[in-house]
Amino acid sequence: MRLHRNLVFAVVDGLQLIFQEGVYASKAVEQILKRDKRWGSRDRGFIAETLYDIVRWKRLYSEIAEVKEPYSRANYFRLFTVWAVLRGIPLPNWKQLEDTPTRRIKGRFDELSKIRKFRESIPDWIDELGVKAFDEKFWDKELHALNQLAPVVLRTNTLKTSMPFLRQRLLEEGIASDPVSGYPHALVLKERSNVFTTEAFKEGWFEVQDASSQLVAPMLDVAPGHRVVDACAGAGGKSLHLAALMENKGQLIALDIYPKKLHELKRRARRNGAHNLETRLIDSSKVIKKLHQKADRVLIDAPCTGLGVLKRNPDTKWKLQPEDLEKLIVTQRQLLTDYSKMVKARGKLVYATCSILPQENEKQVKDFLESEEGQSFSLVKEQHVYAHKSGFDGFYIAALQKD
Numbered sequence: 362m363r364l365h366r367n368l369v370f371a372v373v374d375g376l377q378l379i380f381q382e383g384v385y386a387s388k389a390v391e392q393i394l395k396r397d398k399r400w401g402s403r404d405r406g407f408i409a410e411t412l413y414d415i416v417r418w419k420r421l422y423s424e425i426a427e428v429k430e431p432y433s434r435a436n437y438f439r440l441f442t443v444w445a446v447l448r449g450i451p452l453p454n455w456k457q458l459e460d461t462p463t464r465r466i467k468g469r470f471d472e473l474s475k476i477r478k479f480r481e482s483i484p485d486w487i488d489e490l491g492v493k494a495f496d497e498k499f500w501d502k503e504l505h506a507l508n509q510l511a512p513v514v515l516r517t518n519t520l521k522t523s524m525p526f527l528r529q530r531l532l533e534e535g536i537a538s539d540p541v542s543g544y545p546h547a548l549v550l551k552e553r554s555n556v557f558t559t560e561a562f563k564e565g566w567f568e569v570q571d572a573s574s575q576l577v578a579p580m581l582d583v584a585p586g587h588r589v590v591d592a593c594a595g596a597g598g599k600s601l602h603l604a605a606l607m608e609n610k611g612q613l614i615a616l617d618i619y620p621k622k623l624h625e626l627k628r629r630a631r632r633n634g635a636h637n638l639e640t641r642l643i644d645s646s647k648v649i650k651k652l653h654q655k656a657d658r659v660l661i662d663a664p665c666t667g668l669g670v671l672k673r674n675p676d677t678k679w680k681l682q683p684e685d686l687e688k689l690i691v692t693q694r695q696l697l698t699d700y701s702k703m704v705k706a707r708g709k710l711v712y713a714t715c716s717i718l719p720q721e722n723e724k725q726v727k728d729f730l731e732s733e734e735g736q737s738f739s740l741v742k743e744q745h746v747y748a749h750k751s752g753f754d755g756f757y758i759a760a761l762q763k764d
């Protein structure tokens with residue numbers, strides 16, 4: 362592989378956006394890729410993947426490069442040289458890369474790889490949480506799996522097509538994919554590619570949604586005609602899935618506290634042909650009160666640490682702080698207390714997170730069931746999804762039934 366100057370400089374600029382200006386990796390990649398229209402898909406792939414790699418391995422690479430935050434511009438180039446040397450990519454003789462101690466980099470990599478927090482590039486406090494929550498062997502495997510590049514998974518929109526038809530149509534558009542056993546509507550791409558430019562996408566035949574996330578909506582056991590509330594709908598990944606499972610019949614109310622997300626959800630719903638969906642902004646407690654005891658099904662896809670989705674959001678490792686976890690636990694508890702009130706008698710409540718931590722998951726559900734509001738609920742089914750077992754994101758899903 363030959364390194365191109367403008368692409369490497371774009372990577373360095375991207376790193377600066379992420380680590381200096383606090384921009385999310387996904388946004389930084391988006392911003393950088395807009396810079397040059399002449400870049401082809403390979404160039405774009407190089408920039409995006411290199412940026413994600415360096416974010417993912419920040420602690421390990423910083424340790425190898427012997428650089429510390431706040432990074433200087435020269436430090437970003439050093440992080441990049443570590444990335445290149447470890448992949449055996451020959452370095453050009455640019456002044457920014459001169460005097461790279463190639464042998465020392467490899468030696469330090471071997472030495473640091475013996476210690477998990479460096480090998481898996483994780484802050485001490487998250488490593489300690491993992492060891493406390495699981496046994497060491499389990500945590501080792503899970504953390505390792507969470508550091509692998511996420512596959513691109515699609516969910517067939519059954520309002521428009523079926524999985525085999527979608528697979529064929531994508532093939533005609535030059536994109537090969539495979540079904541995923543155990544996930545009836547999922548297709549995993551054989552090679553990464555930009556699916557958003559396909560005609561199939563523009564016509565709403567699929568959404569990009571990790572396979573683990575596709576397990577959540579079916580846990581609600583919805584039927585056409587139900588009234589379903591997606592209480593933390595965001596931009597609607599699960600709402601759109603619910604609309605499809607409801608076959609566009611009944612009423613699906615998508616709530617969130619951010620108008621921008623609901624706006625995006627409406628746009629996606631139009632593309633998906635989901636007509637039974639309405640969005641409501643939670644701008645006061647009245648919005649929830651009006652729905653007390655009115656829903657057959659309620660989904661609380663709660664805000665969480667996101668520690669189950671590090672594959673696709675590696676910067677979470679560096680942004681998340683111990684006090685964020687404390688605050689999230691309080692919020693999750695409150696949401697369970699407040700939003701469970703929307704469930705009708707004999708209705709169902711599903712609580713889900715994209716975290717693997719017990720304190721955000723089974724511990725929350727247990728505390729809820731022991732609380733006054735939880736007295737009328739019982740646990741029907743609980744699913745822990747781990748990255749090293751599933752090959753996809755880490756998730757937790759609990760289905761509760763109201764008496």
Ligand SMILES: C[S@@+](CC[C@H](N)C(=O)[O-])C[C@H]1O[C@@H](n2cnc3c(N)ncnc32)[C@H](O)[C@@H]1O
Pocket residue numbers: 592593594595596597598599600616617618619622643662663664665696
């Ligand atoms: C895990 S995300 C939801 C993802 C979404 N369900 C999906 O499938 O794409 C959690 C969502 O909860 C929302 N949220 C945060 N606090 C909330 C609250 N008090 N009430 C309702 N939604 C809230 C956030 O804005 C965010 O969109």
